[in-house]
Amino acid sequence: MKNLVHDIFLKLVDQGCISKHEMNQPFCETDNRFLADRYFEGTCPNCGDSGARGDQCDACGQTLDPEELLNRRCRICQEDSITTKSTEHFFLNLSQFQEQLLKWVSSQSHWKPNVKNFTSSFIENGLKDRPITRDIEWGVVLPIDGYESKRIYVWFEAVIGYLSASIEWAKLNDEEDRWKDWWENPKAKAYYFQGKDNIPFHTIIWPSILMACGNLNLPFDVPANEYLNLEGSKISTSRNWAVWLNDYLDHFDPDSLRYVLASNMPENGDTDFSWDEYVRANNDELVATYGNLVHRVLSMLHKNFDGRVSEIPDSAKSENELLAKTSIEFEEIAELFSLAKFRLTLQKIMGVAQSVNKYIDQEEPWKLVKSDPGKAHIVLSTCLSVINCIKIAIYPFLPFSSEKLNNILGFNTSVMDIGWNWDPRAISEGHIINKPEPLFKKIDPDMIDEELTPTKRIL
Template identity: 50%
Template sequence: MKLPYCAVEQRFLLDRYVEGTCPICSDPGARGDQCDNCGNVLDPVDLKDRRCKFDGSTPEIRESEHFFLRLSAYGHELKQWLSADKGHWRKNVLNFSRGVLQQGLQDRAITRDLEWGIPIPLPGYESKRIYVWFENVIGYLSAAKEWAQRIGQPERWRDFWQDPSCKSYYFIGKDNIFFHALSWPAQLMGYSEATRETFNLPYDVPANQYQTVRGSKASTSRRLAVWVPDYLSRYDPDPLRYYLSLNMPETSDADFSWADFVRRNNDELVATWGNLVNRVLTFTYRNFQGAVPSPAEMTAADSALLSRTEQAIAQAGENIGLCRFLAGLESAMAVAREANRYVEGNAPWNLV
């Protein structure tokens, strides 16, 4: 296969060490393995204006022998799988995956010329290593097998991987959709053929779009991120959980803003949920010795609020189960707002 070679560094370059212009969307910041702008998986030799990430030189293209995953052999099976019972999948994940299949799956090299990594267990290939995109997803299965071995029940991994009632969810970013919705299922299909055993394919791949910070994609390498140790030195975890759930990029990119974080925490989480919890618990503690009192006869308004609360709890649980976290949170906050209005309207402090 053809691979980029840096004459300055005197080595073949990993896909991510080659940068250039995407041949599909023309974004100038594409990498050799993928374009973050359009999400397409790329081949480094197809990049326009290729340059080495280390020294900016133009890589040569040289031949090197490698092993491939024959993804093209599983196109039909993947199409059938992605067409059946996927109503709970996010549209962006399905549209991207089906779009790749429509274009035709290309076989992908699973080895590279490296000095580190998992070696090829075959003589004559001592300089080759298994490439990370292929072996890292295998860790989902191998970790379960390792766990089963460690607890002295070597067959327990089958509870997760071969019991049809077990559902696996893969929470990832949109730049990993290809590897979890296409490549990993194909690997499992191939493993099933080789072992004549059945393995559970992903039940859901709820991939988020990008979380941006100040309008740019969050990046730890560029120090553009929210650092948890720094955050916890100033705030409690729950406000961040609330804001990230509310601002989650489920269907489109979402920007993190400290000003918006503070505003929504104060104006919504504290003012709505915190206010409701505080006033009800404080009132109960002061007037009923901290115990929930026996209710009087329910009015129509009382029964209606209780009914809507039960519905909201059920809706929140259903949405969370479908990985629609924003919708689940909105159900909970809507009934909290209604409960606050109920407390204000009934003024129980005037009744005791």
């Protein structure tokens, strides 16, 4: 990591993309030290938030210069004894990339509106050269003699970690050039999943570094999320206003939470997590729609046909139409995935489950078992084929229940081994499933009050 940071730093210096300048830096007279960006806070000049840090305001997302912050106070001693002293630092010359970045961002038609609009506005307001060294004791040392007391600041070297991790992974797998498949192959697409406070680091600073390097892929997408609140208030671990996963997993299954979080993901605006909605979504959607579909199809197939899958003949018109429709829907799901539209993707998958439930209600296989068992067998086998596709499509959201379902369906390999391959006819005639069991559990609202009292007590 350090060697790569040094290599890129020196390359940018040689290309004139990094230069030295004197700058005024906040200095705490009480602690007798320079203060890096996160060591002091104050009032944002842009939105007026009183908790803005020295380099960025989380409330509005604006990056800041230290001198712009109002009512500054030291976070170490909590005193307002902050003065300004001159010091020399190295700057990343972002202004050189103004036009190149604006042209690149303008061409990203698939980006989320909040990400693209924020970045475009940021660039159009004029990019300022940013200092990338600090007077601190920790961090990556400079690869230049005479600057032993300074360090390369974290927001410059941290993003290089994406590249260094890929290089290290390739070395560990004895394929030293394999990292190039993602970083130099023009067909590769890199997605950077972030919170909205990290947008400028991944749509402006990191792309500028990559442009300066000259031969590395720029981000394909930066699908940054907005903020998720908890019961109407901002999540705060310091105030114990959070859901602690260890406590949660002591009482509930992971996929229930994964489903609720994915269906309520703050993709384009802030959203809120509430325990009442958690219970409702688990019971009325996950259990009632998907879980119920799986359980009743597999139970009827196991009870009436020993779990054996039937052939779906060409003459079965409605069944083949359902499978053909399913194939089209899963192609649409794949496209939504590639666009990082995860809420819509999950809605589409659950919509497939609803369609199959509707098909079952129309065909009434529980009656056909007595009047036309052959037809009942075909109906249930068709439903099973679609369920097998849902298992794969929903795996990124619900991996634990997908693996559980995969075992019930009688497969010995992992869903991961199957890969992104949903063939509605993947289950052949004669295949036998195992004894079914429920994928999900209904949650009693009283369990939330009883088991998660530390969080509920604060309400």
